[in-house]
Amino acid sequence: MNKSYLDYANYNIWANNRLINDLASQEDKILNHEFIGSFPTIRATILHIWYAETGWLSRMQNGEWSVDKVVNFSEDTNVLFNKWKDTSLKFKEFVETADLENEIKFEHKGEQFSIPAREMVQTVFNHGSYHRGQVVMMMRQLGVSKISQTDYIEWARERERGNV
Template sequence: MNHPVQMFHYHTWANQAILGRIKELPSSVLSQEVNSSFPTIAHALTHIYAVDKMWYLILTGTGMREALQTCIALNETILSSVDEYAAIFDQLGEQFREWLQGQVDLEQSILLDNPFNGIRQTRLSEMVLHLVNHGTYHRGNISTMLRQLGHASTMNDYFLFWYQEPASSQRKKTI
């Protein structure tokens, strides 16, 4: 499996790990206000989802300006339960997996017209890795928010993901 695909699998696993932890807590934790990067954990989850959706649209052929415009409204859509977040993340993850399976060359470049930074030749793999990095950053925000609310988070590091993969998918390597 190539690296960007593996990293995307990590991203979906880590999203579900943090959602699983939040689901173990009182349902009010999702909408409890906290002095952090986002006003609530629900806002942080919504932001991760909106940006993931934006990159999915870009990767599947929508211009960045149009994808950004489409997904700005998603940032305002705050869901009321962890199950709702898990469902939308699962659905989008499946769409990404289907798209990834259809790609023969993630190293191909497209002309990305970023309304904030200008035009740049960008590899599909770079966009996937950016999406993963963005999610990791904001899952860290959520972990901090959980601690500020008096709850432990859960480990969702890439290192742990290595050991969570099904044994059948692991390749033995000698070093």
């Protein structure tokens, strides 16, 4: 196990939790306000982040892209946040125990691929950062000004201070 990937897994959990805490302090209606962008709402963006974490974890663990629990999700916001947190923790557990040099073989749109698990892991972390940034922009457009930092360097500083 490479320590940097474990650091990124811990960072991912920390950043997701910070965003979740900020969103949980707002009225639920902001999650469904429609925007023009990659995804139409904050809720849809969060579902997409969770979808990617779930799908890639499933693919690395058993070779399948299993995301039914996300695609069919219709429960309230608190349940969504808890399920996403749980998936992020499971992703970290995978990073701690898996051989990240293991080649994951899969088919996508009729093509065969073989990609090291470490590249998939890094993709998930980059993907989450990208979409958390989109959520922050959506929140700012709605007038939310108190938004926690979720940048990696902020996590690194907090880690050095002993706060994470």
